[in-house]
Amino acid sequence: MTFTEQIKRAIAITKKDIKIYYSKGPVIIFGLLFPFFLFLAYTIGREISARELMPGLIGMTVFFTSTSIGPGIIPWETRSKTFERLICCPVEFWAILLGDMFSSVIFGTMISIIPVMFTLLFLGLDLTSFIIIVLSLILASLCFSALGVLLSSYPPTDIPATAMMLSSLVKFPMVFISGIFIPVERLPYWGRVISSISPLTYFTDITRHLILKNGYYMLPLDFLAIVLFTAFFVYAAIKMHERTLPQRIS
Amino acid sequence: MTSPIKVDNLTKRFGEIVAVDHVSFKVRKGEIFGFLGPNGAGKTTTIRILTGILKPDEGKAFVAGYNVVEEPVKVKQRIGVVPEVSNAYVDLSAWSNLMLIGELYGVPKKERVERATKFLKEFGLYQARNRLVRGFSKGMKQRLLLCMALMNDPEILFLDEPTSGLDVESARLVREKIQQYNDDGKTIFISTHNMEEANLLCHRIAIINHGQIAAIDTPENLRLQSMELQYVEVLFNKPIKKEELMHHPEIVKVVPAGNKIRIYTANPSAIIEFVVEFAKKCEMRILSLNTMMPSLEDIFIKLVREHRENDFYRTD
Numbered sequence A: 001m002t003f004t005e006q007i008k009r010a011i012a013i014t015k016k017d018i019k020i021y022y023s024k025g026p027v028i029i030f031g032l033l034f035p036f037f038l039f040l041a042y043t044i045g046r047e048i049s050a051r052e053l054m055p056g057l058i059g060m061t062v063f064f065t066s067t068s069i070g071p072g073i074i075p076w077e078t079r080s081k082t083f084e085r086l087i088c089c090p091v092e093f094w095a096i097l098l099g100d101m102f103s104s105v106i107f108g109t110m111i112s113i114i115p116v117m118f119t120l121l122f123l124g125l126d127l128t129s130f131i132i133i134v135l136s137l138i139l140a141s142l143c144f145s146a147l148g149v150l151l152s153s154y155p156p157t158d159i160p161a162t163a164m165m166l167s168s169l170v171k172f173p174m175v176f177i178s179g180i181f182i183p184v185e186r187l188p189y190w191g192r193v194i195s196s197i198s199p200l201t202y203f204t205d206i207t208r209h210l211i212l213k214n215g216y217y218m219l220p221l222d223f224l225a226i227v228l229f230t231a232f233f234v235y236a237a238i239k240m241h242e243r244t245l246p247q248r249i250s
Numbered sequence B: 001m002t003s004p005i006k007v008d009n010l011t012k013r014f015g016e017i018v019a020v021d022h023v024s025f026k027v028r029k030g031e032i033f034g035f036l037g038p039n040g041a042g043k044t045t046t047i048r049i050l051t052g053i054l055k056p057d058e059g060k061a062f063v064a065g066y067n068v069v070e071e072p073v074k075v076k077q078r079i080g081v082v083p084e085v086s087n088a089y090v091d092l093s094a095w096s097n098l099m100l101i102g103e104l105y106g107v108p109k110k111e112r113v114e115r116a117t118k119f120l121k122e123f124g125l126y127q128a129r130n131r132l133v134r135g136f137s138k139g140m141k142q143r144l145l146l147c148m149a150l151m152n153d154p155e156i157l158f159l160d161e162p163t164s165g166l167d168v169e170s171a172r173l174v175r176e177k178i179q180q181y182n183d184d185g186k187t188i189f190i191s192t193h194n195m196e197e198a199n200l201l202c203h204r205i206a207i208i209n210h211g212q213i214a215a216i217d218t219p220e221n222l223r224l225q226s227m228e229l230q231y232v233e234v235l236f237n238k239p240i241k242k243e244e245l246m247h248h249p250e251i252v253k254v255v256p257a258g259n260k261i262r263i264y265t266a267n268p269s270a271i272i273e274f275v276v277e278f279a280k281k282c283e284m285r286i287l288s289l290n291t292m293m294p295s296l297e298d299i300f301i302k303l304v305r306e307h308r309e310n311d312f313y314r315t316d
């Protein structure tokens, strides 16, 4: 069984996820409405230019949209027994999880590209910066999708709402330490240390570099950090789910 | 020729419970092999191990020539599975479910469409192909599961209680199809707690209880072994003493059961004639007369007891 064949099968799983999960209520609520209102609450009544708002808005959008489906899929499939059906099929376990991650990468990228387009069309952005932002957006989206899938591994619940709620316990604090509302350079020393363990910090930093010409870390370092986080989340998601898998079969 | 399914000392524990307890057997090519046992016997757990879903704690299993623990994907590629509970995607149509399964098994597009069309027609689901599975009846879901299991043209089919909960007609269709695909050369492993079904379908049956196999044999031989467990139950219009009935050589024993009398025998038809004669002679009327096959439970108790005794002598 070749690697490309497994990737093809992972994509079949992605297509299935898109058909089934994009329109689920909790995905819309956690992925779209939540960040939207959070952002409104942040901007209303403040004197900030649209351009200055953009890095935070893009970061928050990609973070919430990419992590909205991941925590739910496996609990949903556990509940409906379709997880056992997938395990029955000649698809490697990592390919199943990768398929789930791809579906939330597509969701995350599709929606987060809207504020990026807005910036390009109305606020001015050179084409190179635009392309780099889109590429980093896809990468970050994979990173957060993997995090989302990882967060659903423990506890191995079959109630999607529980998994989504628990994942929010990790997600919300992350938004506040990632330079979205307060730029990293304005944080105290310990704040900067904490923010350095969030992958979202590095993505926001990339967008600040390219939109505001004002980043904190060096661009290559931002990319490297996201790549490393992604590798870690993907690996951890596979290992953790492998462990809890027997508890999902009953 | 190697056995399509070869199981050696397979064991699976869930905490204290030993769900599958050192089970060994071989299934021959082209055979319908029945796994017969009551609730909680370990049927589903065994099937899950053989289909690569669960890992055993001890023992080995080979399916389609591959070790299920070491090369599960190769095993999965060559088998079809109908699980105990429906696990089609209810948010997808029957058609989309089959296309998804086809893709997951790497069936090329053209063949996917051809097979799905063929199976949906064969199982009477073609009209409903674009409806969401959410709205399907239990029987329709079960037929769809069979279509899904056949999409990769498997060498071996695993069916976990495929007719349980179905009405008579749906159950018969499912059995006919199992027979048909067996005639086409597929090896079939079917679990059931229905004695009749096992009799009807299987070439050989393994009887399993509390995770242990009590006997493996053809249905005929198993029935022969438990012949003396059959009985004729009769109700006369007035009470009689059981000794009055004991004059027939084929009667094993007579047991009162409420106001009825149970006559254990290996030859029920001879006993029915005898009872009718007896009633005439004594000028009694027969209010009810039934021949009872041994229940699964009866055969178990007998077989499990024998199984233990054999073990006892062997270790001695």
Ligand SMILES: Nc1ncnc2c1ncn2[C@@H]1O[C@H](COP(=O)(O)OP(=O)(O)OP(=O)(O)O)[C@@H](O)[C@H]1O
Residues within 6 Å of the ligand: A246, A249, A250, B014, B017, B018, B019, B037, B038, B039, B040, B041, B042, B043, B044, B045, B046, B084, B193
């Ligand atoms: N995931 C699990 N966790 C804990 N115990 C389990 C699990 N799966 C099965 N068991 C136990 O293992 C034993 C065998 O169960 P199994 O489902 O294999 O039986 P079965 O023969 O399929 O029964 P049924 O006819 O009810 O389907 C039972 O005692 C059951 O409670």
Ligand SMILES: [Mg+2]
Residues within 6 Å of the ligand: B043, B044, B045, B084, B160
């Ligand atoms: Mg079962």
